Amino acid sequence: MSLEFSKKLAAHQTPIPGVVLYDLPVHGDNRGWFKENWQREKMVALGLPDFRPVQNNISYNEKAGTTRGIHAEPWDKFISVATGRIFGAWVDLREGPSFGAVFTAELDPSQAIFIPRGVGNAFQTLEDNTAYTYLVNDHWSADAQGQYTFLNLADETAAIEWPIPLADAELSDKDKAHPRMGDVAPMPARKILVVGADGQLGKALRAQYDGDTSVEFASRTEFDLTSENSFTNRNWKNYSAIINAAAYTAVDAAETAEGRASSWAINVTSVAHLARTAVEHNLTLVQVSSDYVFDGTKDSHDETEPLTPLGVYGQTKAAGDVVVSVVPRHYIVRTSWVIGEGNNFVRTMANLARKGVKPSVVNDQTGRLSFTEDIAAFIRHLLSRSAPYGTYNFTNDGPVKSWADIAADVYELSGGSRSDVTGVTTADYFRDKEAAPRPLSSALSLAKARSTGFDPGDANERLAEYLKSENDKA
Incomplete structure (x- = not known):
């Protein structure tokens, strides 16, 4: 031949x-x-x-x-x-x-x-x-x-x-x-490792991948991001991706000396360890980011906007984004106003409504809620569809609202009155308080997320479903 x-x-x-x-x-x-x-x-x-x-x-x-x-x-x-x-x-x-x-x-x-x-x-x-x-x-x-x-x-x-x-x-x-x-015992698929699996997003990822044996979940005690042993005592050949659901999110505490150190350790140094591991072993790294990487001076933020963080928390999240961006296979999922299982704004307002409390709530910070079940579903969508690598904004869809608007929605859905919520400016709310600076506009453009074929779901509908679920548990 x-x-x-x-x-x-x-x-x-x-x-x-x-x-x-x-x-x-x-x-x-x-x-x-x-x-x-x-x-x-x-x-x-x-x-x-x-x-x-x-x-x-x-x-x-x-x-x-x-x-x-x-x-x-x-x-x-x-x-x-x-x-x-x-x-x-x-x-x-x-x-x-x-x-x-x-x-x-x-x-x-x-x-x-x-x-x-x-x-x-x-x-x-x-x-x-x-x-x-x-x-x-x-x-x-x-x-x-x-x-x-x-x-x-x-x-x-x-x-x-x-x-x-x-x-x-x-x-x-x-x-x-x-x-x-x-x-023949079939060769199992490479695994996805979820770190920070006991947080709000981690719990949603557990539900999203329930029954999928190719996904492994690690709590903080099972995978300590600050320990070198967590990275060296694992056979990374058996993994295809890491989802980082861990973060330091105490925005105000990050402005203190102790909080600043912790925020940088978890949101930057640990992320650098994950990034190095992903590069060395050709893994996909999924990093969850925040609207706090922007100063909030634009009505809507897209993925190409330069990073302009105001406070320590935002600075550490921006630094983590930059670190992850050098990983050849990466997804940065930038989200805002996260609501899931655990303490959060919606749950707090629902409790106040049941007690008949009439709160003052900030009315000049605007954005959209992001429910963890949808963030988890979007992350799975990116990985399973092999979407183009890069940064994606993700929140739920619908009109941009203020925190006071959302609080009024919660009161109404919880059997209270919208008029029980009083709007107040950020400056007045935090007057004489030690607090981190916050972006006034947190609205994120969803065009790129939609281009992957994913429907973000309406925030109003998700809010009603969430409160119904909370009431059923009560």
Whole structure:
């Protein structure tokens, strides 16, 4: 079989999700041939994952009929033929609906194939002196072999039609002893780690991912963001993403000496540790940000607005955003006026309404509520849809309101009177009090979030549902 020269670089999808066959341009003359076996820029532009290979391996096979596999390894591989020709067979051994899917093809030096973690790889040489080469994105170790998943080359379910019958082929005793499909334990998906899982957003994420074994939740005691051991005592190869639901949110206390130190430690230094981990292990990092990164002088803030924080809390959240922005795979979800399970403004106003208290509430700070169940759903949406990386504003939808407007809504929905709420300016409310500066306008543009196909949900409807749920619990 002669080698085909001057193919156009092209990608071909296969029946196995994530397995892509590539045509490689090979240039030859009377002296031999040359090809770019792996070219990051061109291939990433064509859709190849930027999988960051760290090791290059070659399997040399002296005789035609040498058969190896089926091995599913805990890393991604980019496979090609350096010389000779092979029949390749790939079987999806990952946990999920595509488990057991099979793809076969003949490969010569003008082709290559990308094999994601957990897809079984096997080949049979069709010519003598064949060299099979592959790039992998993790370093091989003896410990890693314990994470392999194997399938017998002769499995009847896969029903691979080997060009050279296995009875006539050269196989290792280990490959002959691998299990049939019915006895294979599928390779589990890489996990998503949620840190800060006992906070308002963390609890909403627990509900959002309830029953999903690929998501792991860690409370502050289980993953201390301020401890180096939390980052070093974990096998990050088994993870795909980190969702940071932890933050220092005591806005006024952040202005004190002790609070300033804590705010910077949790919102910046710990985030830098997460960012470094994400970069080193090619993870996606989800960071939850705040309207406090802006000074509130614009009626509506979009994702391109420069950071202009007023107080210490806002400064630390802005610094955390800048840190996370250098992670190649990141989502910064910027939100405001968060309402979830725990102490919050809505719950406080509902309690006051039941007691007949007539509060004074700030009427010159404006924005929209963000309910944690919707923030959690949006984060899941970004990850599951592989939305473009970057910063996204997210709140619930509907008219922009003041805190006094929302308090009046709560009173009305709780059986009180809107007139029980008196509006007061921020300056008057905090007069003679130690308080952090606050942005007067916290309204965030939702156009980019909507462009991903997600409906933020109406804040008024969510508020009514939230209060009904609170009343049912009472």
